[in-house]
Amino acid sequence: MTSASRAVRALPLLAVLAAAPPPAPAAAQSLQPADWDAGIRLAEAVDRNPDPDIVEVDFEARVARVEIAPGVEVDAWTYNGSIPGPTIRVKVGDRLIVHFTNNLPRPSTIHWHGLRIPIEMDGVPGYSQEPVEPGGTFTYDFVVPDAGIYWYHPHVMSAAQVGFGLYGAFLVEDPDENVGIADDLIIVLSDIDLTEEGTLASPDTGGSVGMLFGREGNHVLVNGRRTPGLIARAGAPQRWRVVNAAKSRYFMLDLGEGHVFRKIGGDGGLTEYSEDHEFLVLGAGERADVIVRPTGEPGGNTVLRSLLHDRGYGSTEFRDLEDLISITFADLPPHAGGALPETRRAMEPYALDGATEIELELTVAQDPADKSFSYGINHVPFWQAQPVVAGLADTHIWTVTNSTDWSHPLHLHGFFFMVLDDAGAPVRPLEWKDTVDIPHRKTVRLAVRFDERPGTWIFHCHVLDHAEGGLLSAVHLELPLADFRNLLKH
Ligand SMILES: [Cu+2]
Numbered sequence: 001m002t003s004a005s006r007a008v009r010a011l012p013l014l015a016v017l018a019a020a021p022p023p024a025p026a027a028a029q030s031l032q033p034a035d036w037d038a039g040i041r042l043a044e045a046v047d048r049n050p051d052p053d054i055v056e057v058d059f060e061a062r063v064a065r066v067e068i069a070p071g072v073e074v075d076a077w078t079y080n081g082s083i084p085g086p087t088i089r090v091k092v093g094d095r096l097i098v099h100f101t102n103n104l105p106r107p108s109t110i111h112w113h114g115l116r117i118p119i120e121m122d123g124v125p126g127y128s129q130e131p132v133e134p135g136g137t138f139t140y141d142f143v144v145p146d147a148g149i150y151w152y153h154p155h156v157m158s159a160a161q162v163g164f165g166l167y168g169a170f171l172v173e174d175p176d177e178n179v180g181i182a183d184d185l186i187i188v189l190s191d192i193d194l195t196e197e198g199t200l201a202s203p204d205t206g207g208s209v210g211m212l213f214g215r216e217g218n219h220v221l222v223n224g225r226r227t228p229g230l231i232a233r234a235g236a237p238q239r240w241r242v243v244n245a246a247k248s249r250y251f252m253l254d255l256g257e258g259h260v261f262r263k264i265g266g267d268g269g270l271t272e273y274s275e276d277h278e279f280l281v282l283g284a285g286e287r288a289d290v291i292v293r294p295t296g297e298p299g300g301n302t303v304l305r306s307l308l309h310d311r312g313y314g315s316t317e318f319r320d321l322e323d324l325i326s327i328t329f330a331d332l333p334p335h336a337g338g339a340l341p342e343t344r345r346a347m348e349p350y351a352l353d354g355a356t357e358i359e360l361e362l363t364v365a366q367d368p369a370d371k372s373f374s375y376g377i378n379h380v381p382f383w384q385a386q387p388v389v390a391g392l393a394d395t396h397i398w399t400v401t402n403s404t405d406w407s408h409p410l411h412l413h414g415f416f417f418m419v420l421d422d423a424g425a426p427v428r429p430l431e432w433k434d435t436v437d438i439p440h441r442k443t444v445r446l447a448v449r450f451d452e453r454p455g456t457w458i459f460h461c462h463v464l465d466h467a468e469g470g471l472l473s474a475v476h477l478e479l480p481l482a483d484f485r486n487l488l489k490h
């Protein structure tokens with residue numbers, strides 16, 4: 001298996017730093033035929049607030065009949081009746097108000113994956129709010145702090161609820177950013193598990209062994225459809241913001257020979273500089289912002305595929321490649337091309353002097369009595385875990401060792417981190433991450449700086465079966481001891 005990191009064709013760092021900043025591109029114009037994306041474009045949430053800096057939307061979680069392929073319908077769990085739910089599009093600094101009503105048969109919440117918002121808005125029952133009972137409501141209300149592509153999903157029975165269809169994209173735009181490409185798409189990758197009768201499969205199939213692997217759905221979906229189509233002008237660049245919303249599945253995107261993904265952003269907005277990748281690997285929960293230029297004969301077609309990515313035992317054997325998007329080239333002369341835009345973002349690595357070192361081992365255990373498996377962090381599942389304690393504005397270096405036979409995309413709520421290399425230096429280009437793959441039997445180091453938002457913030461594997469099987473813990477972020485002493489004086 002070719003790993004993505006080996007396939008990276010990095011720009012020489014010094015050359016990039018020495019070069020003059022690229023000229024600001026002129027206001028971009030569409031290069032695509034009319035309705036090129038009609039078969040794939042996601043519906044957006046309706047903003048009912050006239051204030052240009054407030055986006056106020058109504059979200060109802062409910063069971064609804066959706067069509068995932070011609071003639072294939074299922075009663076899925078949805079936000080506002082669709083899979084994915086409505087795309088939220090806001091500007092950085094906007095206030096978002098979401099009036100959430102739960103009309104599902106089970107309690108639910110909404111977690112805003114990757115957003116650095118107050119703990120009360122984080123959507124985790126038991127840590128930040130009470131679960132919203134069937135028929136109940138909750139108002140999420142926060143200021144959106146960072147540009148980038150994020151997503152949302154429930155944090156109650158999350159493997160089941162995400163697997164049944166509850167997720168959506170959350171795009172935070174920066175009005176000052178100008179990448180110079182008008183044709184953009186949000187691509188939400190997921191899957192859903194259906195029985196032969198076309199109903200939602202049980203989220204418990206395979207019992208403890210199913211949990212150990214991390215159950216994948218048997219229908220791969222792109223924006224809620226099986227292999228939707230796009231009508232592209234050959235050679236014309238497009239900007240894709242890709243979200244992996246699958247409950248377990250990894251994707252390894254491939255556009256075929258001669259194509260690259262110019263990655264300009266990741267989990268938390270633009271990266272330090274753009275970098276070309278032959279393949280694009282996204283673990284569950286990860287995102288990427290990429291520029292692509294599909295090429296081919298006018299009238300012909302190509303396909304965006306997912307290759308087999310080795311996320312551990314059983315993940316590549318007897319598997320097929322997945323066709324994700326069918327791209328038909330319009331009968332137009334190919335676009336002349338030219339260089340793809342380069343992007344740059346001024347980013348400072350964290351100063352790591354005096355950082356607190358934390359060792360985390362991702363472990364698995366089998367109960368000698370009933371033979372069931374559970375995952376753990378440092379050998380304890382979340383129901384026995386003590387949180388990591390951190391002070392406000394502390395910097396931590398986490399050394400995360402995966403001692404299991406499956407990879408774990410580790411997600412930290414509420415904070416960005418940067419990944420460190422084996423020597424402890426930040427990996428370039430710098431990228432703000434909230435979810436990072438910890439490959440099976442490998443160690444990954446990362447640096448995180450906490451800020452002034454106290455609370456108990458969970459971190460967990462985003463293979464959601466693994467999280468529910470024990471691979472979850474928390475950081476308890478609290479006032480420094482001195483502050484407590486001051487409080488006691490009053
Ligand atoms: Cu995992």
